[in-house]
Amino acid sequence: xxxxxxxxxxxxxxxxxxxxxxxxxxxxxxxxxxxxxxxxxxxxxxxxxxxxxxxxxxxxxxxxxxxxxxxxxxxxxxxxxxxxxxxxxxxxxxxxxxxxxx
Numbered sequence: 869x870x871x872x873x874x875x876x877x878x879x880x881x882x883x884x885x886x887x888x889x890x891x892x893x894x895x896x897x898x899x900x901x902x903x904x905x906x907x908x909x910x911x912x913x914x915x916x917x918x919x920x921x922x923x924x925x926x927x928x929x930x931x932x933x934x935x936x937x938x939x940x941x942x943x944x945x946x947x948x949x950x951x952x953x954x955x956x957x958x959x960x961x962x963x964x965x966x967x968x969x970x
Contacts, residue, residue: 869914916940
């Protein structure tokens with residue numbers, strides 16, 4: 869089982885790559901949809917991480933996956949552009965999720 873991230877931020881992708889998580893940076897809605905569908909079709913990907921902004925843009929595609937898909941598990945993650953979170957929320961999120969101290 870692999871983790872995979874789809875993000876619109878190069879910083880997020882690089883940070884998660886340092887933790888061993890492959891990913892793709894997309895900036896347009898259609899490219900995000902294609903990346904999500906491709907990741908969902910890959911039998912090796914067990915957990916799909918997607919940044920909050922892209923999850924909102926592709927909500928109609930993500931919501932059914934969250935509710936009914938057995939694989940992959942879809943998780944929305946904050947990035948540095950997210951609002952309403954503490955400035956170190958990504959660092960804390962990674963520390964809690966995978967135990968890596970940054």
